[in-house]
Amino acid sequence: MELRVVLAATQREYVAKLAEFLREEEPGWEVSAYTNASALRMELERKPDLLIGTRELVIGFRNAGGAAGKTIVLTEERDVRGEGFEGGAVSGEWETMALYQPLPSLLSGIRSETASQPSSARSGGAQVVTVFSSSGGTGKTTVALNIVRHAGEMGLRVFYLNLEALNATSLLFGRGEPDSFSRLMYALQSEAQGWEEAFRRLKRHQPQLRADYVDAPEHPGERLALQAETIGLLIDGVRRSGMYDAIVIDPDSGAGDWHRELLRASDLAIWLVVDDAQAILKADKLYRYWQGAAGSDFGPCAFVLNKATGTVAGPGMQNRWPLPCGLTEVALPYIPHWKAIDQPARVLADAAFAGAVERMCENLGIVRHSGKGANEKTRREVVHGGVQRARARGTG
Structure with a gap:
């Protein structure tokens, strides 16, 4: 039932x-x-x-x-x-x-x-959230892992997918099997009927995050060879498996076709920026370029200020925000002691940062469970309200 x-x-x-x-x-x-x-x-x-x-x-x-x-x-x-x-x-x-x-x-x-309770119709699907940035050093992986941890604590079934060419999450997950991703992609492209079986065999579980993941390759070649079509197949495969409520994707920064396809296929792209003039200019240029190239097919996007030392668009923001869509209400704080961090698990243990991530997730509707089988329009409506509120605060 x-x-x-x-x-x-x-x-x-x-x-x-x-x-x-x-x-x-x-x-x-x-x-x-x-x-x-x-x-x-x-x-x-x-x-x-x-x-x-x-x-x-x-x-x-x-x-x-x-x-x-x-x-x-x-x-x-x-x-x-x-x-x-x-x-x-x-x-x-x-x-x-x-x-x-x-x-x-x-x-x-x-x-x-x-026993006699009638069931209601399912109305959703696995929510795909991508944490992106147009420049390095914005804290993508830290934010992504904290989103994963929060969603897992809320009881959601979560899959974490790291697509960085140079992936250092083995410091947290362990070395594992470095050819897992290669075998998964081979099964995806050549064994359509057996892909789900391969996926179940290759995925691993991280108890601290309460989430599943696939071991990262040892060398960057596999990720550098990714194509836009392959990204779409991978996301659809994980989503159609029905194993997860949320899929959190952590790519590297970039402006390639597969990066744009990744954001297009996501229900929400959390685009991280820091209060740095060059980083903000890069975000402005890439966002406008992709909007022009992809048109209305470009998925929902929310700009989030990370490493904040003050309030959004207030005294703590040193640079003018140029984009027509504004920053979200919740900024993620700068944690000074992370500069000297020697144990990666500590990025999950800061109460102030975890609290800010939780508020961001609630503000954008990230951990709202939407069930299986929804079409793309239904899934994206889950975060539409939060993104629209951010756009309404644009300072362009």
Whole structure:
């Protein structure tokens, strides 16, 4: 039975573990997870079949006007059905279940409550987010990995794809099998029927990020030989596998045809800039060039200021912003101690940066789960609102 299930709890580790368990045991369920009210509110607008949450989050939606078809409240207390839910907090009936119990027992209870629950139609697809920059040194990989980590913590199934010619993520992931990417691309282009099997065999899981990835090649030749058509096939292959809710892509900076195809095929391109006159000019030139070459086929793009020391377009911004589309509301802070970082995993451990990435993701709708099978228009509408807000703040 297919169900759209929303998990809501402020305990980040708990909700991530429960989401992962439900997906493993019930692959037909569409499971998304949230730890804060603002992101949860947007998800509940889609009227999920089942809301499972702790009291502090669920009670906040007493005026939601019908948040879910059915609600299960996770509580540390004894059954207090109905208490605190006056005024229309949730529509339909609700049950209470113990928050801390073996996950198989919790799943058994959920199954019994949803045995007669009708399922709603799936309406989305794996969201493809590319972190791009027209110049080096803007912190693409750091931002991409933090997006991946945040999406994984929200309970989404995430695939991280690094397409840099010179890839240093082995410092975080380990050396692995350097020919994995070559074998994957060979299978993609020559074994259409067996590609998914090869993909399942070659992908690996990174527990700290809660995401899958493919080992990077040892030498840059494989990435330098990428073609626009190949990029399209690769993205479509991963997306059609149905294994993921989000695909986060981390290419190198460049102005080639495959870079443009990558941004065209993405549901959102996060274009990083730093407060540097040359970097801003390069971004302006490349964006206008691609807009002219690709026209309306150029995908949604949000410019994000990284390594910020002040407010966007305020006293902390030393250079004028020339593009007609503005910067996003959220700027990512400069972290001075990263200059001397000796352990790559520490780029995932800074609370200020992680918090800014989380706010950016919510602002742009990056971690909103959209399910399987959506067409391109439906997927891109997920981030349309956030991009339009950024464009409205343009200072051109």
